[in-house]
Amino acid sequence: MGSYSRAAFLAVGSELLRTSRLDTNSLLVAPKLLARGVELVEKRCVPDDAAAIARAVEELLGRGELVLVSGGLGPTADDVTREGVAQALGRKLVRDQGLLAALAERYRRLGRPVPAIAARMAELVEGCQVLPNPRGTAPGMWLDVGAKAVVLLPGVPEELETILELHVLPRVQGRELVVRTLKVGGRFESEVEQRVQHLYQRFGREKVTILAGRGVVDLVLLAEGPGELAAMEEAFAAVLGEDLFGRDETSLPEAVLAACRNRGFLLATAESCTGGLVGALLTQVPGASEVYVGGVVAYANPLKTRLLGVSEALLAQVGAVSREVAEAMALGACRLGAQCGLGITGIAGPGGGSAEKPVGTVHMAVATPTRLVHRMVRFGGSRNTVRELAANFALDLVRRTVREG
Amino acid sequence: MGSYSRAAFLAVGSELLRTSRLDTNSLLVAPKLLARGVELVEKRCVPDDAAAIARAVEELLGRGELVLVSGGLGPTADDVTREGVAQALGRKLVRDQGLLAALAERYRRLGRPVPAIAARMAELVEGCQVLPNPRGTAPGMWLDVGAKAVVLLPGVPEELETILELHVLPRVQGRELVVRTLKVGGRFESEVEQRVQHLYQRFGREKVTILAGRGVVDLVLLAEGPGELAAMEEAFAAVLGEDLFGRDETSLPEAVLAACRNRGFLLATAESCTGGLVGALLTQVPGASEVYVGGVVAYANPLKTRLLGVSEALLAQVGAVSREVAEAMALGACRLGAQCGLGITGIAGPGGGSAEKPVGTVHMAVATPTRLVHRMVRFGGSRNTVRELAANFALDLVRRTVREG
Numbered sequence: 001m002g003s004y005s006r007a008a009f010l011a012v013g014s015e016l017l018r019t020s021r022l023d024t025n026s027l028l029v030a031p032k033l034l035a036r037g038v039e040l041v042e043k044r045c046v047p048d049d050a051a052a053i054a055r056a057v058e059e060l061l062g063r064g065e066l067v068l069v070s071g072g073l074g075p076t077a078d079d080v081t082r083e084g085v086a087q088a089l090g091r092k093l094v095r096d097q098g099l100l101a102a103l104a105e106r107y108r109r110l111g112r113p114v115p116a117i118a119a120r121m122a123e124l125v126e127g128c129q130v131l132p133n134p135r136g137t138a139p140g141m142w143l144d145v146g147a148k149a150v151v152l153l154p155g156v157p158e159e160l161e162t163i164l165e166l167h168v169l170p171r172v173q174g175r176e177l178v179v180r181t182l183k184v185g186g187r188f189e190s191e192v193e194q195r196v197q198h199l200y201q202r203f204g205r206e207k208v209t210i211l212a213g214r215g216v217v218d219l220v221l222l223a224e225g226p227g228e229l230a231a232m233e234e235a236f237a238a239v240l241g242e243d244l245f246g247r248d249e250t251s252l253p254e255a256v257l258a259a260c261r262n263r264g265f266l267l268a269t270a271e272s273c274t275g276g277l278v279g280a281l282l283t284q285v286p287g288a289s290e291v292y293v294g295g296v297v298a299y300a301n302p303l304k305t306r307l308l309g310v311s312e313a314l315l316a317q318v319g320a321v322s323r324e325v326a327e328a329m330a331l332g333a334c335r336l337g338a339q340c341g342l343g344i345t346g347i348a349g350p351g352g353g354s355a356e357k358p359v360g361t362v363h364m365a366v367a368t369p370t371r372l373v374h375r376m377v378r379f380g381g382s383r384n385t386v387r388e389l390a391a392n393f394a395l396d397l398v399r400r401t402v403r404e405g
Numbered sequence: 406m407g408s409y410s411r412a413a414f415l416a417v418g419s420e421l422l423r424t425s426r427l428d429t430n431s432l433l434v435a436p437k438l439l440a441r442g443v444e445l446v447e448k449r450c451v452p453d454d455a456a457a458i459a460r461a462v463e464e465l466l467g468r469g470e471l472v473l474v475s476g477g478l479g480p481t482a483d484d485v486t487r488e489g490v491a492q493a494l495g496r497k498l499v500r501d502q503g504l505l506a507a508l509a510e511r512y513r514r515l516g517r518p519v520p521a522i523a524a525r526m527a528e529l530v531e532g533c534q535v536l537p538n539p540r541g542t543a544p545g546m547w548l549d550v551g552a553k554a555v556v557l558l559p560g561v562p563e564e565l566e567t568i569l570e571l572h573v574l575p576r577v578q579g580r581e582l583v584v585r586t587l588k589v590g591g592r593f594e595s596e597v598e599q600r601v602q603h604l605y606q607r608f609g610r611e612k613v614t615i616l617a618g619r620g621v622v623d624l625v626l627l628a629e630g631p632g633e634l635a636a637m638e639e640a641f642a643a644v645l646g647e648d649l650f651g652r653d654e655t656s657l658p659e660a661v662l663a664a665c666r667n668r669g670f671l672l673a674t675a676e677s678c679t680g681g682l683v684g685a686l687l688t689q690v691p692g693a694s695e696v697y698v699g700g701v702v703a704y705a706n707p708l709k710t711r712l713l714g715v716s717e718a719l720l721a722q723v724g725a726v727s728r729e730v731a732e733a734m735a736l737g738a739c740r741l742g743a744q745c746g747l748g749i750t751g752i753a754g755p756g757g758g759s760a761e762k763p764v765g766t767v768h769m770a771v772a773t774p775t776r777l778v779h780r781m782v783r784f785g786g787s788r789n790t791v792r793e794l795a796a797n798f799a800l801d802l803v804r805r806t807v808r809e810g
Contacts, residue, residue: 017445017446018435018445022429022431024427027427030422030423039422040422042451042461043421044449045449056447059464194521200482209419209483211420212479218420220419220423269681272699275684275689275693275697276674276676276681276682276684276702279676279682279685279702280681282680283678283682283753284788284789286756287756292680292704293707294677294680294701294705295702296700296702297674299694299699300694300698303742307741337707337711351691360515378514378516380511380515380541382563385561
């Protein structure tokens, strides 16, 4: 077994550069490598061009010990990965008689003659070890290059994944690494960064990645073993306190539904500026119906009155975007048949703002049998940014309110 | 205006290498560049590491005349694109007092103090032209490097897109090409492909790209001049007929709202399986409130009865996922104060399916003063794929029903 701690991934295919096709193979590969302690240090896409492939392979051999190349192993004229890699390594292509016979047999079974071009798939880069492909025609290749390796894999995702599992991962073992993602709700990225910054020095800057979603901040911790990970996790969790809503794959809607379930609460929503987005997020979770009964999208004021019981007088007096209306909406949501109600009203923009209530002003309120909690935030950014931030901050307010009793 | 025919794209972000996050910014960029005759010749992802960024920029300047770098311009310690690019070009970073003042003003308006780390966003690579960012905090930068250029753009997609449109595309011109996107609703990609296939031969396969969204299919036509484009557009539009809902940047929710507005209809929604997604899509459009009054997320059956008047007997008799209930929901939505009501009910999965009503079965109905239209579709894919397809097919049913009178 070789020692490979850094890997680079090269996706070959002109279609990856022209249209809306993305290289998704690297997503299959990255977590599997990481679990073996091998970190992906670079990804690239190049067109079906032998010179471009050759140059990329040469450069990527300078980046890591393992270079994975995906795609361009088929029979057609634009499948030139074999040529490009041979060129990069200064090797020849040799036709393998065994592979040729296997190809002929495969086509015979399909009742079709072997197309002339298919013979290209029996060409191997000199000195390679063939990685059999149980799901397709073109095999993979493993090429030792001194202490490093270049591995060629088919571009079809399930063929790539199978060869990776069967023939590549068993040969690869880097540094043991363990990963944990801490999920933070109801805070902006810069707030989180300021609070955890002092821990960067303690554990090493390169071991922490901070990722801002729309209203959810991920802190990705990378440790060299379970002991270090536990120490990191404990230190970060202590600083984050109540803002930490989950770990790894936990989503904010999942955390909200779990918090309600723990208290035996059903949940209902009353949305204005988010227009249904909170409901859409909650119902992404399979089984949401056990907790979430639904709600009202009260985009126009008459619906706030009619379905949620927000009084016309209140709307006239304080305006739809106000603490009072958010609270009345939350209480109205409870009356739909839930112990917990969320109300959210705001100005998503681009129009509708005023000096007193600028675009981005959002009031949210959560009602439970014992509490009525309000939060106002001014979000920056486009209409959709404001809406997504508002939806996630509102979900987080539900989580905190329900959890705190 | 410079002459740039080959571009390279560099996405910066450790999360793009470690986790399941993909660089989708290159997808925003590629077609827009192509429309200006600029071809993308390479894409890369590197981690938040100044040395890796520097090396990539140096190498990519050897690949094309234009190097676009996305991400790593934020305030946090791992945002090091500025440093990496400065290093690649042998330039310094300089703090810009004007930007610093603008930052302070931005935070003041949001009612938050300027975090100390935010000042990093006022640092510029020496000799750059600032590309203002109307949607966010960190500006882009344009750096001439001899006859070539390096352009730094924020990683947030809409900020990147806006700066690209406002400040980058106008400076870039390769071969003259004209592009038109035809937007198709309520059809699957394979259906559209089969119907337009014969036109590929007539105009050239490489001039047509078919892109499947979730329930919206884009046909991108690329022509060498307005004459050819007009001929292509006419031929494709004739084949697509009523399925064509718009062109270029028109979104399906925009087309739906416009169709309602043209008829003088207000619109309301009654959603079950989509849980608010239809409302969220409609309210993405600024000014949606002129047409969309809101609706009900009737996730639990009691809400269908209480807020939409769907009878308990009907629910017991035919089940919530049925033509009859979809129609009753559409009529119930109208009674919320709209001339057009949409009802949607289905089984998003993964659980809840049966032999008779498998996962993916969705009933949608649209009611207007003169019509009650129903459509049932069985969608394949995950829970979220089913929900997104269902929401868009339902929106498209509103568009057709309202348009056809």
